[in-house]
Amino acid sequence: MMNAFGVLSAVVRRDLLVALRRKSEVLTSLFFFVIVASLFPLGIGSEMDLLRKIAPGVLWVAALLAAMLSLNRLFANDYADGTLEQMALSPVPLGLLVTGKILAHWFVAGLPLVLIAPMLGLQYDLSPRALMVLVISLLLGTPLLSLIGAIGAALTLGVRGGGVLVSLLTLPLYIPALIFGAGAVEADISGLGAAGHLSLLAALLTLAVFFAPWATTAALKIALE
Amino acid sequence: MSVITWKYASPQYFYPLAGKMIPWFSVLALLFGAAGLWLGFFVAPTDAQQGEGYRIIFIHVGASWMSMFIYLTMAFWAGIGLSFNTRMSSMMATALAPTGAMFAFLSLWTGALWGKPMWGTWWVWDARLTSELILLFLYLGFIALQAAIDEPRRADKAGAILALVGVVNVPIIYFSVKWWNTLHQGASVSLTQAPSMAKTMLLGMLMMALCLWMYTLAVALMRVRVIMLERERHSEWVAQLPEVQP
Numbered sequence A: 001m002m003n004a005f006g007v008l009s010a011v012v013r014r015d016l017l018v019a020l021r022r023k024s025e026v027l028t029s030l031f032f033f034v035i036v037a038s039l040f041p042l043g044i045g046s047e048m049d050l051l052r053k054i055a056p057g058v059l060w061v062a063a064l065l066a067a068m069l070s071l072n073r074l075f076a077n078d079y080a081d082g083t084l085e086q087m088a089l090s091p092v093p094l095g096l097l098v099t100g101k102i103l104a105h106w107f108v109a110g111l112p113l114v115l116i117a118p119m120l121g122l123q124y125d126l127s128p129r130a131l132m133v134l135v136i137s138l139l140l141g142t143p144l145l146s147l148i149g150a151i152g153a154a155l156t157l158g159v160r161g162g163g164v165l166v167s168l169l170t171l172p173l174y175i176p177a178l179i180f181g182a183g184a185v186e187a188d189i190s191g192l193g194a195a196g197h198l199s200l201l202a203a204l205l206t207l208a209v210f211f212a213p214w215a216t217t218a219a220l221k222i223a224l225e
Numbered sequence B: 001m002s003v004i005t006w007k008y009a010s011p012q013y014f015y016p017l018a019g020k021m022i023p024w025f026s027v028l029a030l031l032f033g034a035a036g037l038w039l040g041f042f043v044a045p046t047d048a049q050q051g052e053g054y055r056i057i058f059i060h061v062g063a064s065w066m067s068m069f070i071y072l073t074m075a076f077w078a079g080i081g082l083s084f085n086t087r088m089s090s091m092m093a094t095a096l097a098p099t100g101a102m103f104a105f106l107s108l109w110t111g112a113l114w115g116k117p118m119w120g121t122w123w124v125w126d127a128r129l130t131s132e133l134i135l136l137f138l139y140l141g142f143i144a145l146q147a148a149i150d151e152p153r154r155a156d157k158a159g160a161i162l163a164l165v166g167v168v169n170v171p172i173i174y175f176s177v178k179w180w181n182t183l184h185q186g187a188s189v190s191l192t193q194a195p196s197m198a199k200t201m202l203l204g205m206l207m208m209a210l211c212l213w214m215y216t217l218a219v220a221l222m223r224v225r226v227i228m229l230e231r232e233r234h235s236e237w238v239a240q241l242p243e244v245q246p
Helices: A004-021 A023-044 A048-069 A072-080 A083-089 A094-123 A128-155 A162-189 A195-224 B002-007 B011-043 B052-084 B087-119 B127-148 B152-184 B199-231
Strands: none
Touching (some): A023 A048, A023 A094, A048 A128, A072 A094, A072 A162, A083 A094, A128 A195, A162 A195, A162 B127, A162 B152, A195 B152, B052 B087, B052 B152, B052 B199, B087 B127, B087 B152
16 A cells, blocks of 8 residues: 555646646636736726735735636546545545645646736736735645635535535635735735734644645545435 | 433424424513513613614624524534434524524624714624624525535535534634734724613613524524424324324
C-alpha cells in the first residue's frame, strides 16, 4: 500500500491530467474572473480614485464567483462515471482522496486567479505594495474557497438544480474569507497594515484544512449511499 | 422510565403525543402573547428618547432571539439524527427550519421598521444586522437543499451536515463581520448602548419572547406531524389513525 503522500500526489496528478485534457473548462472560469473584473469600471466609471477604492472588494468578489463556478466539476464527473464510488470502496481513506481532489481543484481553479490578479489590479491602479498584499491574500484565500466549496459541491452532488443550489449554500460561508481577504488589501492601502487580516485568513485556512475534507467526505458518503 | 421516554423517539408514539401537546402550547402562546401585548401597549411607559416607536422592540427582540435559538435547536436535532440515525430527530430539524427562517426575516423587517424612525435609515451594516441577514441565508440554504433532494433520508443527512457546518460558521461570521465593521468605521449608530430599560418593558419583552417560543413549539409540532404522516404513509399505524379513515 502506498503511503499517504503517495496517494495524495497520485490523486492530484490524475485530476490535473483530467483538467489538462479539458482545457476549455479551466480557462472558462479564469476568463470569467477577468471579464467580471473588467466590467466594473465600465459600469461605475473610470475615475481612478474610486477604482482604487473598490479594487480589493471587486477583485475578491470576482474571485469568489469564479471559484464558485468551477465547483461543479469538482466531483460531478467522477460521480457520473462511477469513479467516486470506486474511490470510496478503495482501502485508502476517502478523506485523503478528497483532500487530493480539493488540492487539485485549487491548482486548476484557484492558482490561476492568484497569478492573473496583479494584472487586473494594475487596471485598477493599485500600488505595487497593494498588489503584493492582494496576491498574498488570494494565495491564502483561494484554497479556503476550494475547501469550503467542496462541502457544498459534495452536498449537492446529483441533486436537482445543483448548480444554483451550490451557490446558495457556499456563498454565505465565503463571507469571512471575503471580509479578511479584501480587508487585507484595503488595510494596506489605508496604511493600517495587512498583517492582522492575513493572520486571520491563515487561521481560517488552517481550520478549514482540518475540518472541510472531513465534512466533505461525510457529505460524499451520503451522496453515494 | 427509559422505556417510556425512548418510546417517543418512534413516530408511531410521538404522533399522538405531539397531537396532545399542540393545544397546550397554543394556549400558552396565546396567554403569554396577551400578557406581553398588554404590558407592551398599556403598561410600559413611553420612551423618553424614542417615543412610541420603540414598542416594536416587543416583537423584534423576541424574533431575533428565536431565530438564533431555533438554528441551534435545529442543528442539535440534525446532529442527533445524523449520529444516531434516528428518524424523529431529523424530522424535527426539518420542521423547525421554516419557522426559524420566518423569525429571521421578521427580525430584519421589524428592525428596518424600527431603524427608519430612530436612526433615519432602513439598514446599517452593523455586525448584528449583517449576521442576522446571513443567518437567514443559512436557513434558506438548508430549506433549499432539503427541498432539492427527493429521498427523505438523504435529505435529512445532507441537511444535517449543512446545519452543523453552519453552526461552526455562525460565530466566525459574526466576529468577522464585527471586526470588518469596526475597521471600516462605518455606521455611527451603536446598538449596544441601549438606554437602561424599565422593568415593565423587560417583562413585556420576556412575555413576548415566551409567546414566540410557545408558538414555535406548537407550529413545529404541527409541521412534524404532517412530515410524519407523509413519510410513514405506507405504514400500518398511519393506516389505523382515525383522521385518515375515509
